[in-house]
Amino acid sequence: MTRLQPGLAVLLTAMLVVPTVAAGASLAGATAADVARQNGAVNPQVGQQLSTIVSTASDDVQSDYEDTAFGEAFEDANESERAAMIAERAAELEARVQAIRADFENATAAYEAGTLNESQYAQRLAVLNARAENVIESYAYLEEKAETVSGFDLEVAGFNQSAVNESVDALGNVTGAGPSALLDLFTGISDGTLDIDTSDGLSVEVEREDGDRSVEIERDRDDDHNLTINQSAALETARQALADAPVNGSWTLTGTSVHADSGYYEFEFRHNATNESGEAEVKVDGSTGTVFELELEIEADDDHDEDDADDDDHDDEADDDHDEELTLLVANGTAAPGATITVQVLADGDPVENATVTVDDAIAGTTDANGTVAITLPAESVEVTAEIGDRRAELEFEFEADEDDVYRHLNVSGTVDNESVTITVSYNGTPVEDAVVSVEDRVVGTTDATGTVTFTANSTDDDLEVGVEKGEFEAELTLTEVDGELRLTDDPEERDDEADEEDETDDEETDDDTDDEETDDDEHEAEDDSDDEETDDD
DSSP: OOOOOHHHHHHHHHHHHHHHHHHHHHHHTOOGGGSEEETTEEEOOHHHHHHHHHHHHHHHHHHHHHHHHHHHHHHTSOHHHHHHHHHHHHHHHHHHHHHHHHHHHHHHHHHHHTSSOHHHHHHHHHHHHHHHHHHHHHHHHHHHHHTTSOHHHHHHHTOOHHHHHHHHHTTGGGOSHHHHHHHHHTTTSOOEEEEEEOTTSEEEEEEETTSOEEEEEEOOOOSOOOOOSOHHHHHHHHHHHHHHSSOOSEEEEEEEEEETTTTEEEEEEEEEBTTEEEEEEEEEETTTOOEEEEEEEEEEOSOTTOOHHHHHHHHHHHHHHHHTOOEEEEEESOOOTTOEEEEEEEETTEEOTTOEEEETTEEEEEOOTTSEEEEEOOSSOEEEEEEETTEEEEEEEEOOOOTTHHHHHEEEEEEEETTEEEEEEEETTEEOOSOEEEETTEEEEEOOTTSEEEEEOSOOSSOEEEEEEETTEEEEEEEEEETTEEEEOOOHHHHHHHHHHHHHHHHHHHHHHHHHHHHHHHHHHHHHHHHHHHHHHO
8 A cells, every 4th residue: 555645645635525525415416317328338427437536535545644644653652552553543444344334235225215326326336445445455554563563462452353354344345346347437447337236235247348347246144154064065156156147158266265263165266268367256155055245357358359270279278277277175074273174185076186285384194085185274374285296276264363362372370478479460471561460359459560469368278260451351360379389270271171171071971871871781681581591491
């Protein structure tokens, strides 16, 4: 993103604010006569194009100014101040997302009610597309800064990465190929025809005069983010959606990714057709198995007048590329941090044996005759690749930050001297200052610059239930005295171990129950045999 000088940004903003208001008023009073339509072509008048340019330019300048001001203030702040700034900026961007969503819903309702015609509605979408793209760029800039701040300080400030991801996803209706193509129309970059349908979500199709085409389909999802649909089934759904799209030619799968925490699969395709090139992206809901987002762009090649021999060569090259494509899918298991799953490598639907599969550049194994191999996923997002010869496939797994990640870096310890107890709190080896510490629900003090607090306890014979609170961060921990030291006994790893032990105990009890049932069965069989013998004796 181009960063403007603050002074220049203020000047440009002042110049553009008034025209923006006037443009909005002009748009609200527009009628069907304001737009000339010839043979289905949408030809925005100069006034429409100008109002769109002014509106989008104003938002561009405002976003650049805000990001620049934020970046300069960020550089001059300390760690905790930076975390607070990031949380505050995230809240500002979330408010902008909600405003864009509200404008989209209002515009859609007006279009469906007939208050806005197709051209007016398309212009609204074009402006919202520009606003949404600015917000997404601002979020990306914010995340770059957030990566330089400790997770604890971000937690204290109330910054939530999951909420950021959800905000970006909420802009799906006004981002992508379709709304972007509308922006081109209403800023004079291109001319063409459009078709908008809101009967099943939002569908935007744009065909430019140069032959380029864009299709965008967005539908709402349910609240279930579980992956209950097999990825192979989701792929077939994605292929069918592309087959139903108003585009000739075939599609070759070029990439897949599993968004486990968000509950959907993403597939990327390349378009195979003479004199055309393009790509598509399809997202399939992991619980319903339905396509909730489809985006494709087709570009017409400039060599339409080449002879048939050249066309044949082009087709041969496309076929050769197609033969080299591999597909990497989840064949069995549910993708989750630390989970063991089975992946399968396919070429044109057939299993590929002896393909090398790596997990973040570490070799996990080679595929068997069924094209499968078991791999264990790490706790973080990861890229899995499959290679054989010159062919390669990639499968990405996107996991949101682990809720226990902050706890793993948090260290709480202490010492006991008679009835005097000292507790020390640190994060990644750095003392945590100004954290409120409570013991057995009683506040005992606040940590100093060394991260310590000292208090008097009547008895430390039993475990101490210690609470640590700072800003939005809260933790409940258990400390046990061992030889004059208080040791943390309630950490995420130990809780996981205890959970595993409980599972093992449950399994043992189940096995014992099974053994008891088998014993009972044996006893019944013995009694039956005894009865039979008595009958024979009689």
